[in-house]
Amino acid sequence: MISFDQAAAIVSNAARPLGNERVPIGEVHRRVLAEPVIARVNSPPSDVSAMDGYAVREEDLRQLPARLRVIGESFAGSGFGGGVSPGSCARIFTGAPVPKGADRVVIQEVVRREDDVAIIGEHPGAAKHIRVRGSDFQKGDSLVEAGTRLGYRQLVAAAGADLSDVVVRRRPTALILGTGDELAAPGSAAGKPGAIPESVSFGVAALAEDWGALVNERIHLPDDLKAMELAAARALKLADLIVVTGGASVGEKDFAKAMFENQGLELLFSKVAIKPGKPVWLGRVKGKLVMGLPGNPTSALVTARLLLAPLVAGLSGLDPQSALRWRKAPLLASLPACGDRETFVRARAVHESVEPTASQDSSAQKTLVEANLLVRRRPGAPSAETGEAVWVLDF
Numbered sequence: 001m002i003s004f005d006q007a008a009a010i011v012s013n014a015a016r017p018l019g020n021e022r023v024p025i026g027e028v029h030r031r032v033l034a035e036p037v038i039a040r041v042n043s044p045p046s047d048v049s050a051m052d053g054y055a056v057r058e059e060d061l062r063q064l065p066a067r068l069r070v071i072g073e074s075f076a077g078s079g080f081g082g083g084v085s086p087g088s089c090a091r092i093f094t095g096a097p098v099p100k101g102a103d104r105v106v107i108q109e110v111v112r113r114e115d116d117v118a119i120i121g122e123h124p125g126a127a128k129h130i131r132v133r134g135s136d137f138q139k140g141d142s143l144v145e146a147g148t149r150l151g152y153r154q155l156v157a158a159a160g161a162d163l164s165d166v167v168v169r170r171r172p173t174a175l176i177l178g179t180g181d182e183l184a185a186p187g188s189a190a191g192k193p194g195a196i197p198e199s200v201s202f203g204v205a206a207l208a209e210d211w212g213a214l215v216n217e218r219i220h221l222p223d224d225l226k227a228m229e230l231a232a233a234r235a236l237k238l239a240d241l242i243v244v245t246g247g248a249s250v251g252e253k254d255f256a257k258a259m260f261e262n263q264g265l266e267l268l269f270s271k272v273a274i275k276p277g278k279p280v281w282l283g284r285v286k287g288k289l290v291m292g293l294p295g296n297p298t299s300a301l302v303t304a305r306l307l308l309a310p311l312v313a314g315l316s317g318l319d320p321q322s323a324l325r326w327r328k329a330p331l332l333a334s335l336p337a338c339g340d341r342e343t344f345v346r347a348r349a350v351h352e353s354v355e356p357t358a359s360q361d362s363s364a365q366k367t368l369v370e371a372n373l374l375v376r377r378r379p380g381a382p383s384a385e386t387g388e389a390v391w392v393l394d395f
């Protein structure tokens with residue numbers, strides 16, 4: 001059995017971006033840039049006022065009070081065409097171009113008006129309140145690097161650079177196959193003998209979407225090899241990535257891998273020495289990636305977080321390792337020694353500390369509500385005491 005680090009390395013290696021496409025700026029939230037954002041304009045495009053007030057000449061403020069004739073108005077979007085000559089000034093508003101001749105703005109709070117004369121009694125101080133042309137960025141500047149996932153902050157810079165569209169990585173499409181005769185759609189299990197609600201695919205789909213996938217379909221399959229083979233063949237035509245849940249272990253009806261065998265499944269790994277989630281597997285079929293997650297809900301989500309998240313991140317154009325940012329945090333309770341499988345203890349964050357959850361059952365669903373951290377415990381690690389710093393990952 002391979003270690004978690006070995007499995008993560010195989011995932012990183014397999015998770016290559018799928019190509020690029022040009023997408024309108026209004027539709028690229030959370031997409032990964034394939035080419036840097038290069039500014040098409042200067043920002044600001046000319047010297048502009050930073051305040052509402054009067055555009056004046058500094059030299060006119062040498063003798064105070066200064067009485068300056070207001071000869072025009074400059075608004076954002078429609079500047080004053082004329083110039084400011086000695087003894088005159090122009091009304092100006094935030095974002096408006098500074099007229100020729102003016103070299104500073106005086107805020108209106110310190111200016112008294114008498115008809116068309118602006119009176120400045122005291123020197124308004126050093127601040128000129130002018131934003132110089134190109135002081136934020138200049139035409140040709142690179143504002144956002146390739147490989148960045150576009151969030152609300154980067155979207156402002158990209159649109160501010162005057163780009164109507166940007167080149168981003170293609171989103172990987174994913175299809176989720178949930179296997180198990182016992183599974184019933186949520187809302188239909190009560191009263192059905194032997195049935196339990198199919199829950200795992202909802203979490204796995206959401207996690208895959210969080211990391212950049214476009215989930216086409218979630219399909220429930222019975223434990224019937226013939227039907228599963230047909231579904232596998234169809235899925236391989238529809239998605240870049242197929243995630244199979246359940247049927248990963250050694251039970252008589254565990255067909256998750258078998259359903260892809262007649263399509264030429266090449267296993268990249270099968271079983272990882274981790275707890276929970278040992279039966280997790282990854283394969284390649286007809287150029288597509290297939291990841292198998294164990295059916296137990298906590299096992300499925302822990303393995304999805306540890307191995308599916310970096311896989312989807314890499315296919316989306318991010319560094320796969322960016323999905324595995326471990327940090328240290330102190331324990332609020334002790335942990336027992338770790339066995340021979342690397343263990344990912346479900347825990348919750350309490351301020352900056354970590355509290356392991358009471359249940360560590362790999363089939364738990366309720367515990368998932370509060371467990372927002374995984375604590376990484378190396379094989380054979382001795383018990384860890386309260387206050388000891390341990391490695392944690394957001395879950």
Ligand SMILES: Nc1nc2c(c(=O)[nH]1)N[C@H]1C(S)=C(S)[C@@H](COP(=O)(O)OP(=O)(O)OC[C@H]3O[C@@H](n4cnc5c(N)ncnc54)[C@H](O)[C@@H]3O)O[C@H]1N2
Binds near residue numbers: 196246248
């Ligand atoms: N003899 C052995 N038995 C088991 C081993 C082993 O090594 N030897 N491994 C155990 C481990 S570890 C795990 S984890 C489970 C995983 O088994 P499978 O992936 O084959 O999962 P299933 O048997 O299909 O289901 C397990 C459990 O989870 C429920 N389930 C499945 N899918 C869903 C779903 N979509 N939504 C909600 N619940 C689901 C299912 O009903 C079962 O209760 O195997 C151990 N056994």
Ligand code: MOO
Binds near residue numbers: 274275277278296363
């Ligand atoms: O790995 Mo299984 O996931 O321990 O129950």
